[in-house]
Amino acid sequence: MKDYLSTSFGNDTVTTDQRKKLIRSVFKRVANRYDLMNDIMSMGIHRLWKWRFIREIKTTSGRFIVDLAGGTGDIAKGLISPGKTLCIVDPSIEMMLVAKNRLGSNSNYIASDAQNLPFEDNSVDIVTISFGIRNVTDINLALNEINRVLKPGGAFYCLEFSRPVFWLRPFYNAWSRVVIPRLGAWVSKNPDAYHYLIESITKFPSQKEMLSIIQNANFSDVSYTNLSLGIACIHRANKSN
Numbered sequence: 001m002k003d004y005l006s007t008s009f010g011n012d013t014v015t016t017d018q019r020k021k022l023i024r025s026v027f028k029r030v031a032n033r034y035d036l037m038n039d040i041m042s043m044g045i046h047r048l049w050k051w052r053f054i055r056e057i058k059t060t061s062g063r064f065i066v067d068l069a070g071g072t073g074d075i076a077k078g079l080i081s082p083g084k085t086l087c088i089v090d091p092s093i094e095m096m097l098v099a100k101n102r103l104g105s106n107s108n109y110i111a112s113d114a115q116n117l118p119f120e121d122n123s124v125d126i127v128t129i130s131f132g133i134r135n136v137t138d139i140n141l142a143l144n145e146i147n148r149v150l151k152p153g154g155a156f157y158c159l160e161f162s163r164p165v166f167w168l169r170p171f172y173n174a175w176s177r178v179v180i181p182r183l184g185a186w187v188s189k190n191p192d193a194y195h196y197l198i199e200s201i202t203k204f205p206s207q208k209e210m211l212s213i214i215q216n217a218n219f220s221d222v223s224y225t226n227l228s229l230g231i232a233c234i235h236r237a238n239k240s241n
């Protein structure tokens with residue numbers, strides 16, 4: 001697999017260890033303003049994408065749901081339902097504190113990396129990850145872990161930024177490169193953090209590349225749906241029986 005992100009941070013080349021630390025520091029700094037920034041940067045559209053994502057996940061049966069890179073709890077919040085056990089997994093205590101204040105005991109919270117999951121083999125019904133996989137240093141390792149912990153036939157759902165249709169790209173790139181870092185500087189006082197976010201989006205695999213990455217990680221029934229002309233994308237897959 002092409003090495004998409006593991007040794008880059010913004011425009012800089014870094015070691016994988018440095019990248020991990022820098023990403024931790026980004027989310028530590030932006031945690032308290034993360035939800036507000038999401039609303040401003042996407043003009044609220046991330047709520048529609050997440051609503052669509054959650055609606056689809058809810059059609060899948062299964063009691064034990066793990067939301068990786070769960071952050072401030074947007075996805076877990078939409079999945080709370082009697083009889084389900086939810087677990088947010090995220091290395092950032094600061095992001096999960098925001099989730100804990102919102103969701104309390106409706107979810108469980110585990111500080112961990114998606115590349116090293118603290119669950120038994122074949123123990124989870126559904127794994128979700130929303131705007132998280134591009135922060136993971138080794139996507140293959142994370143997908144192997146997701147595959148390991150899912151029950152046979154279990155479902156994997158991934159929501160992530162992707163490649164918009166060609167005619168939209170110039171506008172989208174201008175918005176990302178000019179407007180977002182300025183908004184980041186103004187609202188969250190962290191322009192570097194938002195510069196990283198944009199770079200990680202542009203370096204992330206396209207929807208088709210991501211599809212084959214997931215297929216190569218031994219998942220079956222892999223498919224995707226573009227959202228907002230490909231600005232974001234939902235991939236879904238099952239662990240082979």
Ligand SMILES: C[S@@+](CC[C@H](N)C(=O)[O-])C[C@H]1O[C@@H](n2cnc3c(N)ncnc32)[C@H](O)[C@@H]1O
Pocket residue numbers: 023027068069070071072073074075089090091092095112113114115129130131132135136137
């Ligand atoms: C952009 S936020 C997404 C939060 C939430 N899922 C949402 O959709 O709003 C990315 C999250 O990924 C987490 N993260 C960073 N590196 C990670 C890793 N290696 N494994 C799992 N989560 C990671 C960050 O701490 C952060 O909470």
